[in-house]
Amino acid sequence: xxxxxxxSEVSRRSGVASSALRFYEERGLIRSERxxxxxxxYPRAVLRRLGFIVFAQRIGLSLAEIGAELAQLPANRTPDRxxxxxxxxxxxxxxxxxxxxxQRLRHSLTAxxxxxxxxxxxxxxxxxxxxxxxxxxxPRYWLDDKRPD
Numbered sequence: 001x002x003x004x005x006x007x008s009e010v011s012r013r014s015g016v017a018s019s020a021l022r023f024y025e026e027r028g029l030i031r032s033e034r035x036x037x038x039x040x041x042y043p044r045a046v047l048r049r050l051g052f053i054v055f056a057q058r059i060g061l062s063l064a065e066i067g068a069e070l071a072q073l074p075a076n077r078t079p080d081r082x083x084x085x086x087x088x089x090x091x092x093x094x095x096x097x098x099x100x101x102x103q104r105l106r107h108s109l110t111a112x113x114x115x116x117x118x119x120x121x122x123x124x125x126x127x128x129x130x131x132x133x134x135x136x137x138x139p140r141y142w143l144d145d146k147r148p149d
Contacts, residue, residue, distance in 0.1 A: 004033060004041035014050040021050075029053055029067055059091050060098055 011018045024030045025040075030049055032040040049070070056066045069087055 003044055005044060005046070007032075007040045007042070010042045010046060010050070014047055014054075016050050016054065024050075024053065024063075027063055027067060029063065029070060056091075059094055061091075061094070 005013070007018050007021055010016070010021060014021075016024075021030065021042075022040075025032060030042070030046050030053075032042045032046075035041060052070070053066055056069065057063075061069070072087075073083060
């Protein structure tokens with residue numbers, strides 16, 4: 001039990017709330033052992049696994065996607081250098097997509113957002129006859145950056 005951490009120790013060391021730890025465990029992303037009194041105890045390796053989860057969430061992966069990535073690793077093992085190289089190469093495209101989206105958002109801060117509701121003067125030029133409305137609800141030019149002809 002000396003190499004096992006309590007839920008509060010894991011929370012403090014990882015910066016992840018205890019409620020999130022229980023949630024991640026319910027989802028199968030992390031595992032704990034139970035003491036005789038049913039208290040959770042986590043192996044130290046869970047700290048790296050939590051770092052992986054937090055990083056993946058910041059990239060924009062869903063918990064289901066994170067679970068799929070973690071499932072490709074042997075049980076109770078954190079990613080090593082070769083695992084990380086394989087996983088991170090798939091995430092590069094995701095990061096590039098987010099960067100492109102953020103650049104579109106930055107550009108749109110000073111222009112019409114394309115939905116017709118916030119900048120009527122601008123939209124008369126870039127969205128005559130509410131062409132953006134044919135693309136669907138919401139700020140269509142922000143969502144997919146496609147402008148109708």
